[in-house]
Amino acid sequence: MKNVANATNYLDIDTKELFRIYSKDKDNKDVRNILIERHLYLVNLLAKKYINKGVEYEDLYQVGSLALIYAIDRYDIEKGYEFSSFATPTIIGEIKKYFRDKVWALRVPRRVQELSKKISEAKVALEQENKTHPKVKDISDYIGCTEEEVLEAMEASYGYQPISLDSSGNDDSEDKDITLIDKIGEEESSFNNIEQKDFINKFMESLNELEVKIFKDRFFLDKTQSIIAKELEISQMTVSRIEKKIVEKLRKEYEKHL
Structure with missing residues (x-):
């Protein structure tokens, strides 16, 4: 009962203050859980960008949720950046890494697969460090290989498991005539603008x-x-x-x- 009471006490505290509390007490699981709940919407938005690409949404959501927890544990509110700006590259990076690790449809050399994993990890690290998308040269310098090798692995990383857009998107008899192409929605342009909006809003302050x-x-x-x-x-x-x-x-x- 005491733990429930403690958790309830934090529910009315704003998110920024919760991050300050958590930064001083990483063992405070109640605050951590509330922060996770408040930001699961971000995982949902980002995971939906990658549906209908050969991986179930539930798997992408799980991967994104773990990345969210990782981002919460590493976030430093004193640096002044919005959490969404900090967490978005981490979540996207882990989802892309999951694709590269689990869904190779074409026969790609093991060497290239392993290099692709390193590239994915390097992108996340460099994005977190520099707050911008890394160039090929940045990645090659970080990993310690040539730019040509990076480009080769990036090209091969498109070998995800293919699914025909003409295939049925539902096993129910009522929807048997509905194909995947009928269910593909338009991409939300705001996804790629999260960080830019946060920067502009902070600048105007x-x-x-x-x-x-x-x-x-x-x-x-x-x-x-x-x-x-x-x-x-x-x-x-x-x-x-x-x-x-x-x-x-x-x-x-x-x-x-x-």
Whole structure:
């Protein structure tokens, strides 16, 4: 009963504060479990990107859930990044690794399979370290092989188990005429923008009210400097000067982000 009471006490605490608590007490399983529950939606979203590619959704969800736990254990809230930005590369990396480890459909040399696994692990490590997708040269330097070998293994990694899009996607007699191609949905464009949105939102927190207004109008609403100047009742030269200041600040923040 005491453990249940302790867990209940944490339910009303916001996520950031829970991460601070967990960072100081890694043995606090109640906080850890709540953090897992609050972020399973991320696993669900990312796992759905890879359905209908020869692996059951339940398997992908399980792999992604383990990756989520791994990310929670490693996340350092004091570095200032949103957890979703930190966890997404880890979850995607583990799902891709699962494909490479379990679902080779073509006869690929063992050497290439093992190198593909190393590449998958290197990508995750480099993405976590540099907060950006690594280039072929970065991966080859990290692993200690040539760029040609990396490209060869990456090309071979497409040998996942193929499934015909004309095959039935359901064993029920009522749906026997429905094929997999009928069930493939459109990819959510927001998946690839999670990290970028977090960065932009954090950047705007460093701007004052006037700068935020000009930043949004210029780069999101495509307003001209003259229109913004009229709306704010200031000179166009002032708008131009503030815009240059914002762009320079954005460049510096992005360099630090990398």
